[in-house]
Amino acid sequence: MLLSKRCIYALRAALYLALAKTDGEYISIQKIASELNISFHFLTKILQDLQRKNLVISFRGPRGGVALARPDTEITSMDIIRAINGEDVFAQCIMGLPGCGTETPCPMHEDWARSRKAIETVFNNTSLATLAEQTVKKHLRLTEPKARTE
Amino acid sequence: MLLSKRCIYALRAALYLALAKTDGEYISIQKIASELNISFHFLTKILQDLQRKNLVISFRGPRGGVALARPDTEITSMDIIRAINGEDVFAQCIMGLPGCGTETPCPMHEDWARSRKAIETVFNNTSLATLAEQTVKKHLRLTEPKARTE
């Protein structure tokens, strides 16, 4: 698995918020969790992480919940990934050698650097708005497909 | 971390074997473990996995050890990765949605498919021979850089 579950859940929740388009309103974590089929408490902690990184804001009490801290056009999937999995998720040497860098590369350094670049570009260029737009335009789904009852 | 530690160790060990170029001789796991600074018992299990996938062969007793099962030109890093982390390491949906596919894609499907392709290409085109060649030609290192004693 490329991304951790925390990270995947964070991406899905953020996209959910982007799709919600509630001007000024907050959405309860409970609702997000149940719609996305993620454990409520677990998602709470993940969203708290996003909050600490100033990607979402939250509000307590009735009609409280969470919302994106910035317009969805200004949050990239990379922002989410870095917030959860750390700044250097993709920076690390593919062969796990601590000192790997341009001066003392590991044998895979060059090849990996190129494909890492490709990955980073994708995530950097994919804002939540982009994802939301895709989702709407192509009638895509955010949750797991319903089990067919035949 | 993109690849698991098992996988990284497996890659390093396989490359070590490719570099060894002992015609017909076996190299003891003990030696590989100590040179690559990997736990001996842990590496043993990893190499056993590679053996079950017919990537290495082993021999017991004095002068025993392990060796590549095929010429290093015929083993790709993807072979190692798949052997350790499963056939579908990179096949999985980036957003973790089980039913994600061309008919019912997740919102990231298209973008991710492209960069996944790039990753797969790199690993598929990188044989152990290629890595070994790089290592020799550029005087690269396989182990961690020595701590400088100044």
Next chain:
DNA sequence: GACAAAGCAGACAAAATAGTCTTAATACTT
């Protein structure tokens, strides 16, 4: 002010991954 609806915080439990140890089985050497 009492109550209810939310997020917050931290302890706890379960599962996955990583790593260790002990005992066997095998093969060479003398």
Next chain:
DNA sequence: AAGTATTAAGACTATTTTGTCTGCTTTGTC
């Protein structure tokens, strides 16, 4: 045949990640 060097196998432990629970705090409503 005995001793030694090696992998094989499986039990065990440790660490990290994932997930759960319980109680607390904040905020709105009546």
